[in-house]
Amino acid sequence: MEISKSELKVLNALWQSYPCSASEIVDRLDNQLEWHEKTVKTLLGRLVKKQAISFQKDGRRYLYSPLIEQKDFQQTESKHFLDRIFGGRVSPLIASFANQEKLKQEDIDQLKKIISDWEKDND
Amino acid sequence: MEISKSELKVLNALWQSYPCSASEIVDRLDNQLEWHEKTVKTLLGRLVKKQAISFQKDGRRYLYSPLIEQKDFQQTESKHFLDRIFGGRVSPLIASFANQEKLKQEDIDQLKKIISDWEKDND
DNA sequence: ACAGTTCGATTACAAATGTAATCGATTGAC
DNA sequence: GTCAATCGATTACATTTGTAATCGAACTGT
Structure with a gap:
């Protein structure tokens, strides 16, 4: 499936290094743009649904990793x-x-x- | 404003040579993809609204030209x-x-x- | 001169996208 | 132990996009 522009920004942040928590992604993006934390999490969810990334649980939070190189x-x-x-x-x-x-x-x-x-x- | 992927296909066809009527654009695109004539005309209209192209009247039809190079x-x-x-x-x-x-x-x-x-x- | 075609304009409508807010469970701070 | 902060899940909602269909005017063939 198609990765949107917003989703790509998140994916780019994840490629920097992973596995990586949602809040860490939020931090990485904070330097570049002013997105609400909720927005980033929505995009992470969409990337999971599109099978571009996956996650493993770490307690109650998720650690994400890319599925595509x-x-x-x-x-x-x-x-x-x-x-x-x-x-x-x-x-x-x-x-x-x-x-x-x-x-x-x-x-x-x-x-x-x-x-x-x-x-x-x-x- | 942003040009979408579908709009770009139309714009590419127009860049081939212009001024050019809607039906001529339809013909140019027919070789590459199966779009309904109505679809092409919708996209031409959107490109006009986005100020990517313009038209001059020729009788009751329009002859389009790109506004952006x-x-x-x-x-x-x-x-x-x-x-x-x-x-x-x-x-x-x-x-x-x-x-x-x-x-x-x-x-x-x-x-x-x-x-x-x-x-x-x-x- | 009337019927069918063709024009552009307007309307349609579902899916994708951008950008969050809410909700219920959980955890951490005091 | 209680209250606030935080987690992921679910829901929200306007805009853009893809892909046409409809409508009324005009033109064309016969």
């Missing part, structure tokens, strides 16, 4: 994003970051590596 | 996507594509150009 999630989302916004083409996406001057040396190095790997496989 | 849209969406999914960092995103065999020769060529442009600007 961040890398897998990023990969699927990237593919869908690329299809929706760029018609599935990678290079316009990168070009768009280039325009925004968001590319750092690190990114360029990584691109070079990707290119050379690709060329190794395709000739 | 595709490149601008792609750029903002890319940035938001990066923030949401990758915490704003480009290189993990790029790495994620390396795995997916989404790169074509043309992408590689363009990536090389992006790199050399970048290096021209940064040394």
Whole structure:
């Protein structure tokens, strides 16, 4: 099932480290946004129902853990994003970051590596 | 305002060429998905209300045109996507594509150009 | 000139989403 | 031992989204 934007913020906080209690998640999010504790708990519940996370009991509270891996999630989302916004083409996406001057040396190095790997496989 | 996924499909079809009538949009989309004509028209109406597109009258029908440019849209969406999914960092995103065999020769060529442009600007 | 089609406008309606509040059980502080 | 704080569960409720159907005006084919 689809993870909503709000849910994703919670999931991102959980990926930082887990297992993790609800109130700890609330604390992690407090730095970034002003959400009521109740809201965060609702979102945790929805993530459980969507089987994106699970929990084990620790006394009367729950300790949550992700059920989906961040890398897998990023990969699927990237593919869908690329299809929706760029018609599935990678290079316009990168070009768009280039325009925004968001590319750092690190990114360029990584691109070079990707290119050379690709060329190794395709000739 | 936020453009929804369905609305974006319509907007993508409109970006192909415009001004463009509703029924022409319906035709363009027919190749990709099975939407009722009514659905497409609803979405056009919502895009107008969101000020993403506009129209001029041509007899009793409307000819639509985008109000936002595709490149601008792609750029903002890319940035938001990066923030949401990758915490704003480009290189993990790029790495994620390396795995997916989404790169074509043309992408590689363009990536090389992006790199050399970048290096021209940064040394 | 009348019937069927086609236009845009308006209305429909269930599911998802954002953002909580309430409720009953439990626990911790005094 | 009692009262307040806290836990998860359940309920709330407006807005957005997906996906149309209906309605009245206009046009088209015959």
